[in-house]
Amino acid sequence: MRIVLVGATGTLGRGIHEVLRERGHEIVTASRKGSDVPVDITDPASIRAMYEQLGEVDAVASAAGSVPWLPLDRLDHQDVLDGITGKVTSQVELVRQGAATVRGSFTLISGVLARDPLRTGAVASLANGAIEAFVRAAAIELPQRVNAVSPTVFTESMDAYGELFAGFEPVPVRQAANAYLRSIEGHQTGQVYEVG
Amino acid sequence: MRIVLVGATGTLGRGIHEVLRERGHEIVTASRKGSDVPVDITDPASIRAMYEQLGEVDAVASAAGSVPWLPLDRLDHQDVLDGITGKVTSQVELVRQGAATVRGSFTLISGVLARDPLRTGAVASLANGAIEAFVRAAAIELPQRVNAVSPTVFTESMDAYGELFAGFEPVPVRQAANAYLRSIEGHQTGQVYEVG
Numbered sequence: 001m002r003i004v005l006v007g008a009t010g011t012l013g014r015g016i017h018e019v020l021r022e023r024g025h026e027i028v029t030a031s032r033k034g035s036d037v038p039v040d041i042t043d044p045a046s047i048r049a050m051y052e053q054l055g056e057v058d059a060v061a062s063a064a065g066s067v068p069w070l071p072l073d074r075l076d077h078q079d080v081l082d083g084i085t086g087k088v089t090s091q092v093e094l095v096r097q098g099a100a101t102v103r104g105s106f107t108l109i110s111g112v113l114a115r116d117p118l119r120t121g122a123v124a125s126l127a128n129g130a131i132e133a134f135v136r137a138a139a140i141e142l143p144q145r146v147n148a149v150s151p152t153v154f155t156e157s158m159d160a161y162g163e164l165f166a167g168f169e170p171v172p173v174r175q176a177a178n179a180y181l182r183s184i185e186g187h188q189t190g191q192v193y194e195v196g
Numbered sequence: 197m198r199i200v201l202v203g204a205t206g207t208l209g210r211g212i213h214e215v216l217r218e219r220g221h222e223i224v225t226a227s228r229k230g231s232d233v234p235v236d237i238t239d240p241a242s243i244r245a246m247y248e249q250l251g252e253v254d255a256v257a258s259a260a261g262s263v264p265w266l267p268l269d270r271l272d273h274q275d276v277l278d279g280i281t282g283k284v285t286s287q288v289e290l291v292r293q294g295a296a297t298v299r300g301s302f303t304l305i306s307g308v309l310a311r312d313p314l315r316t317g318a319v320a321s322l323a324n325g326a327i328e329a330f331v332r333a334a335a336i337e338l339p340q341r342v343n344a345v346s347p348t349v350f351t352e353s354m355d356a357y358g359e360l361f362a363g364f365e366p367v368p369v370r371q372a373a374n375a376y377l378r379s380i381e382g383h384q385t386g387q388v389y390e391v392g
Contacts, residue, residue, distance in 0.1 A: 072337040077289060080285055080288055088322070088326070092322070117333035127326070130326035133309070133324060137309065137317060
């Protein structure tokens with residue numbers, strides 16, 4: 001399949017790239033910089049330009065989403081908006097605009113905070129909850145399949161985030177990447193693949 | 197208790213008002229017009245003015261949230277933003293700004309589409325999923341309790357929405373109002389009370 005991988009340069013994106021390449025797929029990487037196609041998913045016009053450049057693809061795999069991590073009493077209105085722009089409306093736009101030219105499936109990124117909150121993660125929780133419910137809803141309207149992958153913290157990220165995720169069982173990034181593969185090559189839609 | 201009821205004039209708001217009044221609570225109603233205190237919850241400055249006018253209250257009950265209902269292929273980026281402003285960031289602001297002066301609890305409105313999607317309801321699903329995950333997260337950071345009520349369609353609304361909710365078992369609005377009472381007088385936090 002011809003697959004566009006959005007957010008190709010992060011820990012998860014690189015893991016997805018490896019798994020999809022091993023399966024023989026043609027991967028077009030997309031990210032702010034350093035990828036085949038430049039895209040800023042917080043900007044709907046940039047997403048439009050990306051899809052115009054891509055032409056038809058079989059699948060969109062999104063591993064891109066950024067949210068502010070702040071204690072709730074230090075979070076301001078703009079932080080909430082930034083998190084929504086960074087992970088929710090961005091990925092909704094990938095689906096909405098891609099509906100015209102994507103043949104097979106969309107796989108979006110959520111995360112464990114949808115179900116297991118952590119202090120400083122209120123916006124992450126909100127964004128993930130929004131994405132998971134959106135995926136269930138979009139699946140019953142779109143001809144394409146739409147799923148989300150919702151991983152816990154990665155083994156590879158424990159140096160950076162281990163303090164915050166104390167006591168969580170981390171999973172290898174490859175396990176989350178396999179969930180993308182399952183979403184892309186599988187047959188289900190409207191699913192949230194919880195990893196870990 | 198002294199309770200501010202936001203969105204007091206809708207079907208649910210009136211039901212909550214009745215149940216809280218029967219329990220002897222002092223209710224201050226808030227809505228765009230026709231209430232004790234005027235508030236446009238899509239405007240953070242209006243929420244600030246509301247809390248300044250209110251002074252200390254024991255509980256905030258929000259029954260206010262509006263989202264666009266449109267087929268996904270007719271939904272534009274602005275519709276998604278409108279739904280987020282109408283039901284998500286609005287209620288997050290009620291909690292964020294209320295944290296300074298609310299003594300007891302916040303109860304927010306979600307809805308069945310978080311778990312059971314319907315065509316034309318993608319933004320409603322997204323908004324409800326966001327609110328439910330936010331409530332779980334806010335509960336572990338705030339000294340106040342924070343819950344959501346997530347009702348299915350109301351018996352009283354079946355004339356208007358029955359076609360869309362064909363086969364759903366409607367619940368009397370009073371049952372959702374009781375979930376607000378349970379949230380306000382009860383002891384739990386971070387809960388999503390599914391009604392129906």
